[in-house]
Amino acid sequence: MRLIYLAVLVLLIAPVMAGSGDDDGETTSREFSLRVDEGVKIGEYRVELINVVSVMDGLIEVKVWKRVSEFEDWRVMEDHRDSNFDEGADRGGLTLTVVEIFDDDTIRMRAEYRDDYGYPRKYTTERGLAPKNLPELIVEKKFDRTDISVNDEVKVTVTVKNVGNDTARNVLIFETPPLSQFRYLAGYPPKIKSQLAPKESDFAVYSMVAVTEGEVLVPALVVSYADAKGNIASVSSSSFTINIKPKRKPNLDLIVEPVPPIEHGGTGVINVTVLNNGEASAYRVEIKGETTPADGGIEVTKGSLGKTYFEIAPGASENYSATVKGSRSGNYTATIKANYQSDEVIMQKEVSFEIIVLERPYKYLYFVLVLPVLLVAFWIFRRYKEYKY
Template structure:
C-alpha cells in the first residue's frame, strides 16, 4: 500500500473517533437527565372520607378510621398490588410516614395534613414522578351515620321585666341532639354578673352523661341589685364523645334591662251617693286600685271628718293585707247626717312598698241638707188660695 494513502486513512479514522465521542457523551447525559426527571418527588393532597382511597402506581392507601380528632390519629390501610406491602398503620397528624422506603426510594410517603371530624381528613401523598399520577377513589359503600354527640345549650330568665330587688330564676338546659353519647359534661357559666347577687343553686350543675335524645337542666336564683342594660354572656358546655374527643357548644348571648326598683301606686277613689237629708242616711263608696308594678302590703285606711260633729260614718276605716299590681279592693261606708252643713271626709292609706313605708291621702265633700217640714208649704198656700177666691168672687159681682 502506498504510504501516503495509508497515512490519509489513519487520519480519517482518528477524526471519526473524535466525532463519535461527543455523541456518546450527549446520549449519556440525556439518559441521565431522563432518569433524574423520573426520580423527581412530587405530591398531591386529597380530602378523604372513611372508605375513600388514594391510588398511585401499584399503591393504594385507604382511610379506615379517624381514631382521635383531639390527638390527631388516623388509621390507614396501605397495600401494593401484586404483593410486597399490606399494612394497616395509625398515622399521627403532621408526621410523615414512609412505605417501601418512602418517596426517596420507589415507595410512597403519607402525611395527615388536617382532620376535619370523625369521618374525614386531608392526606398528602408524596411519590416519584415515574409512578404516574395520584388519583382519589371514592368508596362505593354507604357512609355509616356519625356516632357523634351534639349538645344544644340554652340559657333563659323567667322574667322579661326585671327591677331592682326582683328575684330572677336562671335556667340552663342541655339536650343531646346528636347520634352518640356525651360524657364528662361540664357547664361554664362564668363570670358571675355584678348586676345580680346569687342566692341559691350557683354554679349550675347537670348530669355528666347524656345519651342521644336525653336532656337535663339546672336552675339558680339571683336578685337584681343594680339597674341598667346588661349583656348576658353565652354559656359554654364541654363534653367528650365515645372516642374521648373533647367538644364544646355555646348558648346565644342576650340582653336584659334592670329597671329601677318597682313600687306600688295606690289610687284611691271616693264616691258619695249624693246629698244626705238631715237625719237621713247615705253611702260613701271607696275603691283602691294598685297601678304600680309592685304589691302594696299591710294597707291601713284611717279617716276623719271635718267638722267632726254633724256627720257620722260607720265602716270608713279598714285594713288589707295585700293589693297586687293591677288588682283592686272596694268597700262602702254608711253615713248618717245629724246636722245640716258641708263636710269634708279625709282618707289616708298607709302601706308598705317592699321595704319602704308609703302613704296616699284623698278627700271628698259630703253635704247634709236642711230638714224639710211637710206642712210649712200650707202657710203659703192658704193666703194665696184666700186671695184667689176673693178675686174670683169680685169678678163674679162686677160681671153681673
C-alpha cells in the same frame, strides 16, 4: 370510482383504528386530598378513603371499585408507594400513591390513569353519609322571668342535653364570673353530670337577686365535652340582654263610688275600694276617714270610714263600706287617708269627696207661694162681692 370507494373505506376504517389504540393511550396523573369517608370518581372507578390506619406508620385503608363491573379492591396502602389497581394505569386501571397523611382524617393522594378518564371528582361515600357515633351537646341558659326589677329574685336554669349518638364525656360548664348587677344566693356556680348518654340531659339551677337597675348583657355559657376518642368539643348558649327595672313599689288607689245626695234624715252608703295598682305589695295599710264640717250633721251609723289591712298584693283590691246618716242639710267633705308601707318606706294616699245632705223636703212648701195668691184672690173676690150690687 375507485377514489370514492377508497374515501368511503378510509372513513369506515378510521374510527376502528382509533378505538383499537385505547390500550395504548396516554396516561395522566392528578393529586387531590381526601378525608375519611370521602371518595373520588375517576372515569368508572371509585376511590374511597376508608380509614387512616396510622399516621405514624403512613398506612391508610382504601377501597377501589369500578362501576358496572365486578371489580372491587380493599387495600392498605403505604405512603409514597405506588399501588396498581385493575392492572394499573398502563393497562387502563389505576395507579394510586399516598403523597402525604395529614392527620387521622385527611390525606393527599396522587392517581395515575388514562387521560380520557377526565378530572377526579369528589363525593361522600355511603359510609360517610351514614350517622357517626359522636356526642353532640346543646346548652340553654334561661331566666325564669323576663320582667325583673331591683330586689327581684331570679332563678337561672342551665340545661345541657346530649343530642348526639355517643356518650359525651368530661362535660364541664364554664360560667362567666358573677355579674355585679346580681347578688347570688344559691346554686352558683352550676354543676351537672360529667357524662351524658345519648338523649340524656341534665340541668342546674341557681338563684340570684337583682341589686342594681339598668341593662345587663348576660353572657353565653360554655360547655366542653369529649367524645370516645377523647376529642374535645365545646358548645355555648346564646347571650342575651335583660333590663332590670327600678325597685317595685306599691301604689294604692282609693276609689269611692259617688255618693248620691242623701235626703234629710236619710242614709247613704259609701263604698270604698282600695286597689293596689303598684308592682309590690302594700303592707300595714291603715285607712282613716273623717267628714268636715264636723258639726254632727252627718254621722256614720254602720261600718266605718276607716279600715286596716296587713297586706294588699299588687293588682289586688279590698272593698269596704260605711253607712252614713244625714241629719242636717249641707255640703260635707269626706276625706279618706291611707297609710301603707313597703320596704320600710311609709307612703300615703288621700281622697276627698263630697256628700250632700238635702234640705228637709217641705212637701207643703208650695202653699207658701200659693197661699198669698189665694189670699189675694180671696181678698179681691171678697171685695168684688162686697162692692158688687
